[in-house]
Amino acid sequence: MIASQIQDGLVLTKRSLLRIPRVPETLMFATIQPILFVFLFAYVFGGAVPIPGGGDYKEFLLPGIFVQTVSFATATTAVGLAEDMSKGLVDRFRSLPIARSAVLVGRTTADLVLNVFIMFVMTICGLLVGWRVHTDAAHVAEAYVLIALLSLAMSWIGALIGMSVRSPEVASSAGIIWLFPVTFVSNAFVPTQHMPGWLRVIAEWNPVSSFCAAARDLFGNPNPFLGDSLPGRHPVAVSWAWLVVLFVVFVPLAVRRYRLATSR
Amino acid sequence: MTHAIEVEGLVKHYGEVKALDGIDLAVPEGTVLALLGPNGAGKTTAVRILTTLLRPDAGRAMVAGIDVLAEPARVRPLIGLSGQSAAVDERLTGRENLVMFGRLYRLDKATATGRAAELLERFGLSDAATRVVQTYSGGMRRRLDLAAALVVSPPVIFLDEPTTGLDPRARADMWEVIAELVAAGSTVLLTTQYLEEADRLADTIAVVDHGRVIAEGTADELKARIGGETLEVVVATDDELPVAQKVLASVSGSEPVVDRHTRRVQVPVGTGVAALVETVRRLADEQVTVLDVALHRPTLDDVFLTLTGHAAEDADSSQPAGTAAEVSS
Ligand SMILES: Nc1ncnc2c1ncn2[C@@H]1O[C@H](COP(=O)(O)OP(=O)(O)OP(=O)(O)O)[C@@H](O)[C@H]1O
Ligand SMILES: [Mg+2]
Numbered sequence: 001m002i003a004s005q006i007q008d009g010l011v012l013t014k015r016s017l018l019r020i021p022r023v024p025e026t027l028m029f030a031t032i033q034p035i036l037f038v039f040l041f042a043y044v045f046g047g048a049v050p051i052p053g054g055g056d057y058k059e060f061l062l063p064g065i066f067v068q069t070v071s072f073a074t075a076t077t078a079v080g081l082a083e084d085m086s087k088g089l090v091d092r093f094r095s096l097p098i099a100r101s102a103v104l105v106g107r108t109t110a111d112l113v114l115n116v117f118i119m120f121v122m123t124i125c126g127l128l129v130g131w132r133v134h135t136d137a138a139h140v141a142e143a144y145v146l147i148a149l150l151s152l153a154m155s156w157i158g159a160l161i162g163m164s165v166r167s168p169e170v171a172s173s174a175g176i177i178w179l180f181p182v183t184f185v186s187n188a189f190v191p192t193q194h195m196p197g198w199l200r201v202i203a204e205w206n207p208v209s210s211f212c213a214a215a216r217d218l219f220g221n222p223n224p225f226l227g228d229s230l231p232g233r234h235p236v237a238v239s240w241a242w243l244v245v246l247f248v249v250f251v252p253l254a255v256r257r258y259r260l261a262t263s264r
Numbered sequence: 265m266t267h268a269i270e271v272e273g274l275v276k277h278y279g280e281v282k283a284l285d286g287i288d289l290a291v292p293e294g295t296v297l298a299l300l301g302p303n304g305a306g307k308t309t310a311v312r313i314l315t316t317l318l319r320p321d322a323g324r325a326m327v328a329g330i331d332v333l334a335e336p337a338r339v340r341p342l343i344g345l346s347g348q349s350a351a352v353d354e355r356l357t358g359r360e361n362l363v364m365f366g367r368l369y370r371l372d373k374a375t376a377t378g379r380a381a382e383l384l385e386r387f388g389l390s391d392a393a394t395r396v397v398q399t400y401s402g403g404m405r406r407r408l409d410l411a412a413a414l415v416v417s418p419p420v421i422f423l424d425e426p427t428t429g430l431d432p433r434a435r436a437d438m439w440e441v442i443a444e445l446v447a448a449g450s451t452v453l454l455t456t457q458y459l460e461e462a463d464r465l466a467d468t469i470a471v472v473d474h475g476r477v478i479a480e481g482t483a484d485e486l487k488a489r490i491g492g493e494t495l496e497v498v499v500a501t502d503d504e505l506p507v508a509q510k511v512l513a514s515v516s517g518s519e520p521v522v523d524r525h526t527r528r529v530q531v532p533v534g535t536g537v538a539a540l541v542e543t544v545r546r547l548a549d550e551q552v553t554v555l556d557v558a559l560h561r562p563t564l565d566d567v568f569l570t571l572t573g574h575a576a577e578d579a580d581s582s583q584p585a586g587t588a589a590e591v592s593s
Contacts, residue, residue, distance in 0.1 A: 088351035
């Protein structure tokens with residue numbers, strides 16, 4: 001039973017993966033944006049942003065861009081699912097004797113693979129502009145796993161959005177809009193020290209900040225003090241906790257939405 | 265006789281719109297039921313409920329002996345659905361699509377691949393098997409979509425407007441495929457706006473309008489409901505019209521209608537072919553030159569018009585929902 005459910009998920013993962021090279025634009029734009037961010041931020045803000053506690057801005061920046069980029073997995077997943085929905089594919093899948101989670105598992109897993117590839121490309125770009133890691137393999141690996149799982153969790157949020165809005169156009173805006181404030185009001189691109197007091201508090205508790213701080217910690221990159229709060233003191237532990245919360249909340253919500261979904 | 269599909273009092277309202285307003289259906293195993301109705305009649309809604317995609321507001325539905333509302337998961341392995349618009353992955357090839365659906369029906373890889381090849385062959389898509397569906401014509405998509413519904417030869421098959429958008433040749437092919445499915449023991453519920461299609465394929469036709477079944481029966485039964493046949497003769501010259509008129513009147517026992525412009529004489533007849541033969545013989549005796557002679561049975565078009573007060577194809581009629589009920593009562 002479980003085995004065949006996993007197989008359903010794999011069949012649909014394969015389907016989504018097959019699509020990626022057939023729509024090269026998607027892959028291109030999904031990769032170009034983070035690359036642009038790496039170069040723009042590194043060279044435009046590079047010298048202008050002082051890092052409290054010292055350190056190189058590019059080394060500070062890269063983990064932030066990693067986290068920001070994988071957050072946009074939400075939009076990728078939302079659009080993909082909304083497209084399937086509007087084409088009637090979701091209806092067809094729902095009429096098949098497959099696991100209720102299979103369509104979402106397939107889509108989110110394929111988007112995870114896509115994002116791992118994008119992380120790989122970004123790592124190369126990062127190394128080109130002078131980003132380095134300064135810890136052992138175990139810490140570096142933990143950082144990558146943490147970011148990859150964040151990507152997966154964000155995809156599940158996207159799954160819920162995609163199943164709720166139904167039209168790909170709406171899904172694309174609904175999947176992205178809120179990510180700008182969420183990723184920018186954080187320590188992803190600039191240290192929170194320069195923000196006004198109230199904004200700084202928001203940024204401090206923003207999960208995006210926890211993930212950025214955790215990644216910086218694990219990579220051994222400059223990591224300005226976020227604050228004397230729980231996420232400020234234990235970013236890695238807090239990030240893991242966030243992951244658990246995101247999965248526990250959004251996976252069941254998205255699956256439930258799928259079960260109830262109707263295309264019209 | 266066991267029923268593959270049984271529906272009782274199915275109701276589905278969308279706000280003010282009564283998509284289904286109490287539908288009863290019973291489809292014996294191994295037969296074809298056609299839901300015939302104009303746009304917005306509720307055909308798709310009925311199919312969606314029976315294929316577990318939509319929950320009705322009220323009513324009961326059994327498919328292959330299983331309660332669709334109580335145990336949808338047990339119904340799904342037993343049905344195949346080809347929806348109104350082709351639902352296949354445009355970015356995959358025809359073969360990849362069919363293999364995927366086979367795998368989702370839990371066939372192993374080799375079986376799924378073999379079955380895909382078989383179906384591609386059967387539906388004339390072998391040449392296009394390795395092309396992405398995006399490059400297919402509408403008819404090819406439609407056929408691929410139907411093939412996807414048949415990967416496991418399910419016992420009950422739902423086809424929502426299976427031939428809409430197909431050219432006459434492809435439509436005839438599709439009819440053949442459907443006939444084969446039934447010959448192999450499947451039960452088919454199909455929806456259509458084409459009277460000819462219902463006439464040709466269905467054992468039973470349920471005429472649906474405004475969410476209700478307003479008439480049900482075989483094509484012949486439905487036609488019989490609106491009366492018998494019409495005998496029609498076209499003669500060569502105006503002078504022959506009175507003679508033809510006299511002959512037809514005497515054969516049928518009622519007064520013919522004469523159209524002088526087209527030199528056509530028409531009369532309702534109760535005895536069908538016998539009347540036709542008699543007429544031709546008598547006209548020959550009278551030395552009348554007959555240009556055309558025909559025996560018209562009422563078409564389903566006539567049936568539809570009589571039953572609903574509007575033609576089958578005249579899109580979403582703006583009539584109030586009450587009209588259909590009045591006509592049927
Ligand atoms: N999700 C929905 N929300 C609101 N109204 C709906 C919805 N789905 C269907 N309807 C309405 O229900 C009625 C029946 O629709 P349905 O799709 O079942 O018709 P149909 O017989 O399949 O028509 P067609 O021949 O055009 O496919 C229509 O008036 C339609 O507008
Ligand atoms: Mg329809």
